[in-house]
Amino acid sequence: MALVRAADPQTSFVSSTSGYCRYHVFLSFRGQDTRKTFTDHLYTALVNAGFRTFRDYDEVERGEGIKPELQKAIKHSRTSVIVFSKDYASSRWCLDELVMILERKRKTSDAHVVLPVFYDVYPSHVKKQTGSLAKAFARHQKTQPLPKVKAWREALAEVADLAGMVLQNQAHGYESKFIKKIVKVIGDKLSRTPLSVSPNLVGMHSRVERINFWLQRRSTDVGILVIYGMSGIGKTTIAKTVYNSNFRIFEGSSFLENIKEVSQQPNGLVQIQTLLLSDILNGRKMKISNVSEGLIKIEDAISSKRVLLVLDDVDHTDQLDAVFQMKDQFYPGSKIIITTRRARLLKAHQVTEVYAVETLTQEESLELFSWHTFGQDHPIEDYIEYSEKLVDHCGGLPLALKVLGSSLLGESVCLWKSALEKLEVIPNGEIINKLRVSYDSLQDDHDQKLFLHIACFFIGMDKDYIAKILDGCDFYTIVGIQNLIDRCLVIIDRWDKVRMHDLICGMGREIVRLESKxxxxxxxxxxxxxxxxxxxxxxxxxxxxxxxxxxxxxxxxxxxxxxxxxxxxxxxxxxxxxxxxxxxxxxxxxxxxxxxxxxxxxxxxxxxxxxxxxxxxxxxxxxxxxxxxxxxxxxxxxxxxxxxxxxx
Missing domain, CATH: 3.80.10 (Leucine-rich repeat, LRR (right-handed beta-alpha superhelix))
Structure with a gap:
């Protein structure tokens, strides 16, 4: 599987919240002001740059509401460019479009990008509705319902606070230069698209709230947060969710997925460096000959802008060393998130925050299972008993809930019963293969054999008692158990007992079962x-x-x-x-x-x-x-x- 990288703006893309986006850009403008002049030149420049751009060709007044095709165009556009001219606010249809655009933005958690362009007005005029906007609103007050007028005013105040572009400030009145800058900004924003995430994110809010707060807290410190937990527990989903919610508040961002897998490919570390640079530099390609050269170029890129960097599925410090060697290399305020199955991947003094992902509750598990099995948040009546048994078997592990739920979609109760009986003897192979990654990553067969002994014979026993026994079997048990803890294969509870998730235990026993028929x-x-x-x-x-x-x-x-x-x-x-x-x-x-x-x-x-x-x-x-x-x-x-x- 390849690393996730910024999408090419000329390719189709999928938003995690809104589905397929038909247009890259939706142009909102006052036709009588700029249709045949500035907006026409901007539209042509966007199309020539390869962006699918929607503009309304209809010169006729639209009636009492926004046309359905305009509503669909807004809904299925990746960005909206709003051209504010002197008479923009005199059009109630333009104002209705603005309200709809901002609603789209709010509903998609900033996945929809809004770029205000102040053509011959200033943001302060729009925010406070002064000058020509004041005259327009004086007329609206007489002819339109007060709630609607209030909504228009609030929308103008909101959009004026967004980062926009002002003709006089950014191009000294030269429209051609201004249009080139707009096209570049749109290209930069489209190159940083949200990541695809499953629509049924059960229990996600509580799990990402703390991380969102950490990311949004203004600070000049460079922060590193480690998200760790066993395979299939949802680390990557959590990281994608917080990335989608926050990457736009940074000047640059990159989400590098499957780092462990890619690093094992020929020249894998250089691949990682190349994609990171491409993301941070908004698609610009840089040739890298070796890891050392890549480190120098990365340091130059991350030292000049505040970035959000997510490194997913890291299991060795060599993979981190290929990206950065000291967090001081980053621009102040940058944030790094690392997902890993290794609790001790970094030394304590290097990490700002640690987030240990917990399994889902019974209620959350049943809901997630039901979405994948029944397409709703609860089981069908005839399947309630077996659904609860299967959820118990999964032990709150999202991976298992999704795999088993999807495999039983549309099947009869009789087959469900048989599947459950089989699971009690032979675990699901897809789940086992995913969980086995942590076992295979253990540094030697000593730790692997120790894990198998614990999985088969010693779960729930006192750690020191196990050590006394297995030290006598030529194991180095204390350090071995610590290595298993580091890989999230076992935990030590508050009574000093060695515990293991039921599916991890099942994975260990399945490894032994497959030794021979x-x-x-x-x-x-x-x-x-x-x-x-x-x-x-x-x-x-x-x-x-x-x-x-x-x-x-x-x-x-x-x-x-x-x-x-x-x-x-x-x-x-x-x-x-x-x-x-x-x-x-x-x-x-x-x-x-x-x-x-x-x-x-x-x-x-x-x-x-x-x-x-x-x-x-x-x-x-x-x-x-x-x-x-x-x-x-x-x-x-x-x-x-x-x-x-x-x-x-």
């Missing part, structure tokens, strides 16, 4: 059905490093069938992690898993640990709720971290 050939066995079958059929292999079995998962099996044999473990020479609950074994223990580091055997059935039980490698032994009356018969020296409680 046969469960006994996988490295970890966490599914009780697979574990029971492996032990029952005694086909375990040396591939298995960890196994979990809870016999309470099989209430229908009679007591004789529940008793397994110790020699079912004899081939599992690499087994280090074993969690058994309510399991009964018969046979001798001389060859029972001699390499175990962690044995958690809840409701251990014997009254003492057999003398031939191989405990030499055990780091942690748990036997809560067991039938133990004494630990060993006779003396059994061992260095164990014991968590053994009396049987209930």
């Amino acid at each position: 046969e469960p006994w050939k996988r490295s970890r066995v966490w599914h009780h059905k697979d574990s029971f079958k492996i032990l029952k059929e005694k086909n375990g292999t040396e591939t298995i490093e960890g196994l979990v079995l809870d016999m309470h998962m099989y209430p229908t099996i009679n007591s004789n069938e529940k008793v397994l044999e110790t020699n079912a473990f004899s081939r599992m020479q690499e087994l280090k992690l074993l969690h058994l609950s309510h399991v009964k074994l018969r046979g001798c223990y001389a060859k029972f898993c001699s390499g175990l580091r962690w044995l958690c055997w809840l409701e251990f059935p014997l009254d003492s640990i057999p003398v031939d039980f191989p405990l030499g490698s055990i780091i942690v032994l748990e036997m809560q709720y067991s039938g133990l009356r004494q630990v060993f018969k006779g003396t059994k020296p061992t260095k164990l971290y014991q968590r053994i409680s009396e049987a209930r």
Whole structure:
């Protein structure tokens, strides 16, 4: 996928709020004043520059309202250029057009650009309705409803406050120079178009409010804000939304998407630099031979204007170093937003603000799911129960809600039920592939194996307790867990427990499931059905490093069938992690898993640990709720971290 960049003004474009825009420019003017002179020259210059421009050719009075085609033209135009002349305000149709243009601007959150052009009047005349405008309004007061006149006055005051162009100030009265400047301004504004964003932005207001406030706060400081969170949680959508709302208040702007992916392409960092410069310089192309040269040119561009820069999906400091090396290089008041899955991408002293994106609430999740499934903000009655179950499965992750919602669009309740049953065993592949990016980005197989162990066996356990076990399995657990936290793969809650989003956990277990079609050939066995079958059929292999079995998962099996044999473990020479609950074994223990580091055997059935039980490698032994009356018969020296409680 390519980087998002400023659009060519001569290509069609899509506004996130208004859909397809048919015209680049809508010209509003008083026909009797400028139709055959200034406005005609301006129209010709805009068309020659490649801008699709609308102007009303109808010389006849329009009747009592704006013609439908004019309303559509305003609605489907990217910009409006309003030519204020001495008699502009004498036309009630021009004033109605002005009101409609400003309504369009307000409704689209500044996506519609309005450029006032003061041809032979000054902004102060328009704002206060003095001079020729005063005479026009004296007539309107007598013939038009007062609310309408008030709306016209307010519209004129509002548009006069916008950044506009004044003939006498900017071209000393030379119309040809003035028109060239107008065309250049329009080109600059059209080269900075809003980004396409999904129309159903559920829960977005509360998530962008704080960032908008930060961006709009006037300051000479150069600010860096990091938006971080797990894959699919909405970081890019949030960044696009705040970009669309704020980029026009900066002199230059650039939104660079998919930086991680592009940086991995041949000469990828130079591609990033080239597109950034093109955006900041309003489409001007600059040739860059290498990263060092690009840095010099970028510094020159960003040091002269206040810019908004969004760097999306950054996962390594090298990608940032190719864009800027110190924030002091930016012009005062510039802002940089970085989206990333890495919480510690930048040092604390480099960052002004950090925004950790949270999952959607249950109510927000159901609404987003419903938009993608039913085209409305709530489920259809017959689908309410399964919708709620699927929303629970998604755990507030927007990506999952969109993917599953879209996949079930128009399907029967029967298929929904089957899909939900499948998801309980096999996660959705599209979601897993997106989430797996964070796993694949881990720096080595040490952290990947640590993640898989936690996903399969240790979720919800105390961090130090996990470290004691896995340090004994030759892991560097504390630093490894920190690396997983940095990639938003695990979190540590306020009780110091290791937690993981359900879909992240599902992704880890799916990675293990795909190791082999046969469960006994996988490295970890966490599914009780697979574990029971492996032990029952005694086909375990040396591939298995960890196994979990809870016999309470099989209430229908009679007591004789529940008793397994110790020699079912004899081939599992690499087994280090074993969690058994309510399991009964018969046979001798001389060859029972001699390499175990962690044995958690809840409701251990014997009254003492057999003398031939191989405990030499055990780091942690748990036997809560067991039938133990004494630990060993006779003396059994061992260095164990014991968590053994009396049987209930």
